[in-house]
Amino acid sequence: MRRTWAPGRWLIILPPLLFLLIFFLIPFAFAFKISFAETSPSVPPFTNVISFTPDHHLRLAATLGNYRYLLTDEVYGVAYLYSLRTAFFSTLICLLLGYPMAYAIARAPKSTQGLLLLIIMLPFWTSFLLRVYALEGIIRDTGFLNTVLLHLGLIREPLHIMRTSLALYLGIIYSYLPFMVLPLFATLEKLDPTLLEAAADLGSPPWRAFLDITVPLSIPGVIAGSMLVFIPAVGEFVIPSLLGGPNQLMIGRVLWDEFFGNHDWPVASAVAIAFLLLLVGPIAIYQYYNVRQLEA
Amino acid sequence: MERRSSLALLAVLFIGIALLYVPILVLIAYSFNASPLVNVWGGFSIAWYGQLLHNRQLLEAALLSVEVAFAASSGAILLGTLAAIALVRFARFRGRLLLTGMVNAPLVMPEIITGITQLLLFVSMVQLLGWPHRGFTTIVLSHITFCTAYVTITVQSRLQAADRSLEEAAQDLGATPARAFIEITLPIIAPAIISSWLLCFTLSLDDLVISSFVAGPGASTLPMVIYSKVKLGVSPDINALASLIVCAVGLCIIAARGLMIRGERRRTLAAPVA
Numbered sequence: 317m318r319r320t321w322a323p324g325r326w327l328i329i330l331p332p333l334l335f336l337l338i339f340f341l342i343p344f345a346f347a348f349k350i351s352f353a354e355t356s357p358s359v360p361p362f363t364n365v366i367s368f369t370p371d372h373h374l375r376l377a378a379t380l381g382n383y384r385y386l387l388t389d390e391v392y393g394v395a396y397l398y399s400l401r402t403a404f405f406s407t408l409i410c411l412l413l414g415y416p417m418a419y420a421i422a423r424a425p426k427s428t429q430g431l432l433l434l435i436i437m438l439p440f441w442t443s444f445l446l447r448v449y450a451l452e453g454i455i456r457d458t459g460f461l462n463t464v465l466l467h468l469g470l471i472r473e474p475l476h477i478m479r480t481s482l483a484l485y486l487g488i489i490y491s492y493l494p495f496m497v498l499p500l501f502a503t504l505e506k507l508d509p510t511l512l513e514a515a516a517d518l519g520s521p522p523w524r525a526f527l528d529i530t531v532p533l534s535i536p537g538v539i540a541g542s543m544l545v546f547i548p549a550v551g552e553f554v555i556p557s558l559l560g561g562p563n564q565l566m567i568g569r570v571l572w573d574e575f576f577g578n579h580d581w582p583v584a585s586a587v588a589i590a591f592l593l594l595l596v597g598p599i600a601i602y603q604y605y606n607v608r609q610l611e612a
Numbered sequence: 613m614e615r616r617s618s619l620a621l622l623a624v625l626f627i628g629i630a631l632l633y634v635p636i637l638v639l640i641a642y643s644f645n646a647s648p649l650v651n652v653w654g655g656f657s658i659a660w661y662g663q664l665l666h667n668r669q670l671l672e673a674a675l676l677s678v679e680v681a682f683a684a685s686s687g688a689i690l691l692g693t694l695a696a697i698a699l700v701r702f703a704r705f706r707g708r709l710l711l712t713g714m715v716n717a718p719l720v721m722p723e724i725i726t727g728i729t730q731l732l733l734f735v736s737m738v739q740l741l742g743w744p745h746r747g748f749t750t751i752v753l754s755h756i757t758f759c760t761a762y763v764t765i766t767v768q769s770r771l772q773a774a775d776r777s778l779e780e781a782a783q784d785l786g787a788t789p790a791r792a793f794i795e796i797t798l799p800i801i802a803p804a805i806i807s808s809w810l811l812c813f814t815l816s817l818d819d820l821v822i823s824s825f826v827a828g829p830g831a832s833t834l835p836m837v838i839y840s841k842v843k844l845g846v847s848p849d850i851n852a853l854a855s856l857i858v859c860a861v862g863l864c865i866i867a868a869r870g871l872m873i874r875g876e877r878r879r880t881l882a883a884p885v886a
Contacts (some may be wrong), residue, residue, distance in 0.1 A: 331694035343729035450635035551722020
């Protein structure tokens, strides 16, 4: 009987568990607490929700005012819906573009596969901010696209893309496309080619085999990729801030302005908590498929 | 029919890759433009690169970012590797589900939420414990959090693929489990650890949103300085800086990828049966 790690186990488990508990999970509890506080001109700029009175009694001073404010001020509802809609359609376009890309890479010879993956991965890791900035250089009124089109005589007036919804869509698709391709590739690569051969032997045309075999088997990748695009895109800040206009109000930007512009920490916390509740479903779906894929 | 569909696939692949690369290439081209006007080509020049060296604010921010990235990625590979070992080697322990969740959630959590919640934690901690003051420490702590997730995922998949029988053989020959792990398995997962260090370094170097929340008024990282400049519009010296960063990060990624592939090859050579 081999010795196991039994006593030493917790030396391995505890450091990451405690660290993530303190710096990832517990912060949500604080945000939750502060979302019931009121602003005050102090440091930090909010009132104590839970405090002790001089005679050692616990005092709870919670207000639902911040949440009531979210419901009554139209900005928040509009921004939530606009963010969800923008993220949804961007995800759909990423999927339509990313699926054939992942499929083409999965079918490429093994020797070129590595190179193609590297080409997709490189922008995935490269500075997000700088890539959005680079895109701005393309779509500005005096940008590369307009310069080329004007030069070719295809347009007479520069196209106004900046500060429109189109700019936002382009930004999200451009920034998040690799997030879609990589998980899709991971599932498509694992697909057993003999299944397709069997379908062909039984007289199924390639498109039929694709629909009946490839698509259903790649669903975990579709879901993982879609969630990797959708969830961060809903909360996107850099793209609406640099490419969007005043009408492209996304929730990430509202949260940022509430915090840095209005210095209203309690309302910003309430926005974050409400936003998180909206995302719990998608995050749970992502976790479920991701864990299954990792352990497969 | 088969041929035509392959061509269509390759076309989409090509368009997608072009979409990903054209903006960056155009940006790099602009950075060598002598004219300060972005839409006029005024000849080849490296003047904007020279200007960067005289911008103290940028240099200081760059130094801070590199220090943060170094500390954060080093911390993250430690915690991430431990988490990966725990998840792969210990089938059942209290808190396993919690750990899995906390490792995966930062990958999708919108940065703006992570940023604000972590700031609120730090502020509350200062009230209760008097530590940590906002600046270098808080930025590093929050970067470690999201970097740990990436390390765990990378090392976890490598560890899962590692052949365990070698380690078991070492144990049968009298090595303690810890010793067997360090001498046999650690070299196998080392490329994954080093490459995730490089990836974390680039992630940390790039982060804008989380740093903006937790940095506090005193400290500015490079992305924060770039963002405040970019908000004012496209400028040629930022083009030069961006090109430098993109190239540096690109090299890091290629190195990381190379390490992973070499590690994979070594593993398959060591265990030809598998």
